[in-house]
Amino acid sequence: MKDAGNSGSHTDSGSDRDDTGDARHSPPAGQCEESSHDDIDDEEYQEKESQSSTSRQTPENEAASISFGALVKAQASLGNRNRSHDDDGYGAARKTLGKNDAPRDFTNEEALERRAGKKDTRDFSRTSKHAPAELSSKKAVSRKREVVPTQKFNHRDPRFEPLSGAVDEQKSRRNYAFLETYRNSEMSELKSAIRKTQDSEAKEKLKRSLLSMESRKKAQELKEQQQKVLREHRKEEKKKIERGKRPFYLKKADQRKRTLVEKFEGMKGKQIDKVIERRRKKKAARERKGMPDARRV
Incomplete structure (x- = not known):
């Protein structure tokens, strides 16, 4: 019986040892449940991550597969809807709000006004003189730059200013009579240079300058003769007026005739023939210039 009891005790101790061994090698029941729950949570998190990554990638893949024609049509339809919605909302807001209470969103206002074809009635006056000027973008910018011109310096000659009174030609001619002597000396020098020069081009140039000086001198002499005729006529008319006669004013044609008569009176026979020719x-x-070409022969 003792043996049996001992054996039984041995068996019990063995079983106890097995139980303690199992207890040593196997974790407790609560820990097993927690680890199983953690494994399940990790699997669920990985599944959610994979689903989110697939959901992130799918729109890009779908957009890449859509054709350009479909995208353009969708964009046009969305743009028309948004525009009509914005117009309705903006019109209602403008009706409910006053003119002064309107929102100062210049970009939206300007776009809507441009679509409606309205004039720009906004006030672009500056808040202060130091603020920059604000202009409407509906007006085209000029390509021409507005440059402030500098003040031009005008040279003044007191001899020909209106403040000094009317110009007396006779007086000025008397004061500057020495210029005639200078011109005569220049003409004599030109004549001597024409005789001495051998180059044909230089000679032609000198001849042209001499001819221009001679023509100016002749025009001045003719003008002086006309003025002389007028002075003499005025003297005669003054005397006639003193005697009680009515004044007679010479026409320009009569002035030319009288000057021509005086010119011929001061000439010799050969000079008169040359002038007449x-x-x-x-x-x-x-007369030939005014004739037709067929009759010019």
Whole structure:
């Protein structure tokens, strides 16, 4: 019996040892349940991550597979809807709000006004003189730059200023009579240079300058003769007026005739013939110019 009891005790101790061994090698029941729950949570988190990654990637893949024509059509339809919605909302807001209470969103206002074809009635006056000027973007910017011009310095000659009174030609000619002597000396120098020069081009140039100086001198002499005729006529008329006669004013044609008569009176026979021949040729050339080409022979 003792043996049996001992054996039983041995068996019990063995079983106890097995139980303690199992207890040593196997975790407790609560820990097993927690680890199983952690494994399940990790699996669920990984599944959610994979689903989110697939959901993130799918729109890009879908957009890449859509054709450009479909995208353009969708964009046009969305744009028309948004525009009509914005117009309705903006019109209602403008009706409910006053003119002064309207929102100062210049970009939206300007876009809507441009679509409606309205004039820009906004006030672009500056809040202060130091603020920059504000302009409407509906007006085209000029390509021409507005440059402030500098003040031009005008040279003044007191001899020809209106403040000094009317110009007396006779007086000025008397004061500057020495210029005539200078011109005469220049003309004599030109004549001597024409005789000495051998180059044909230089000689032609000197001849042209001499001819221009001579023509100016002749024009001045003719003008002086006309003024002389006028002075003499005025003296005669003054005397006639003193005697009680009515004044007679010379016409320009009569002035030219009298000057021509005085010119011929101061000439010799050969000079008169030359002048008459020159005038005849000049008149014939003028008449020939007005003639048709067939009758110019």
